[in-house]
Amino acid sequence: MFNLNDYPLPFRETELEPYMSAETIKFHYGKHLATYIANLNKLIADTKYANMDLREMIINSVGDTNAEKIFNNAAQIFNHEFFFNCMGRGNNAVPDIISDAFGGVTEFKEKFKTIANGVFGSGWVWLTHDAAKGFEIIATKNADTPIAHGIKPILTLDLWEHAYYLDFQNRRADFIETFLESLIDWKFVISNMNI
Numbered sequence: 001m002f003n004l005n006d007y008p009l010p011f012r013e014t015e016l017e018p019y020m021s022a023e024t025i026k027f028h029y030g031k032h033l034a035t036y037i038a039n040l041n042k043l044i045a046d047t048k049y050a051n052m053d054l055r056e057m058i059i060n061s062v063g064d065t066n067a068e069k070i071f072n073n074a075a076q077i078f079n080h081e082f083f084f085n086c087m088g089r090g091n092n093a094v095p096d097i098i099s100d101a102f103g104g105v106t107e108f109k110e111k112f113k114t115i116a117n118g119v120f121g122s123g124w125v126w127l128t129h130d131a132a133k134g135f136e137i138i139a140t141k142n143a144d145t146p147i148a149h150g151i152k153p154i155l156t157l158d159l160w161e162h163a164y165y166l167d168f169q170n171r172r173a174d175f176i177e178t179f180l181e182s183l184i185d186w187k188f189v190i191s192n193m194n195i
């Protein structure tokens with residue numbers, strides 16, 4: 001059984017204001033993530049997935065048309081925990097190791113914005129790292145997640161409407177900009193790199 005308490009927020013609900021409202025966090029974490037967890041618990045009961053951890057479940061269900069709902073809910077739980085952990089306050093300088101890989105801070109941000117703004121419909125934008133390919137910025141659709149494809153995520157931004165609509169309505173580009181400038185906890189991102 002998965003439980004929302006196993007995925008605690010790394011900040012207080014009000015801590016990201018004025019960049020992300022407590023109202024957004026309340027719905028995004030307390031309703032959307034909670035629903036993915038409740039759905040997954042129902043879907044995996046009495047199946048081969050019941051005793052797997054989240055990562056195993058994602059890797060085993062990707063591409064299996066009979067397990068599409070399990071994949072979607074499991075991947076969304078992983079993606080949301082990762083996303084919430086990417087955010088905080090006060091660690092907003094892009095680390096050299098990342099900006100250097102893109103030719104500078106401005107270049108990194110521009111590339112991230114271009115790819116994020118190019119996502120049509122629901123999805124995610126990711127900074128990933130691979131020993132051979134180095135850092136890359138990629139987008140995934142719906143619940144899809146890099147770990148389903150053996151790719152290591154470093155940073156992610158949720159681009160589903162529920163992630164920003166209360167604060168930004170139709171202004172998704174402003175949400176992307178605000179995330180880059182004021183919401184990323186680079187300390188977490190670096191600690192997660194493990195490279």
Ligand code: MN
Pocket residue numbers: 028032080158160162163
């Ligand atoms: Mn979301």
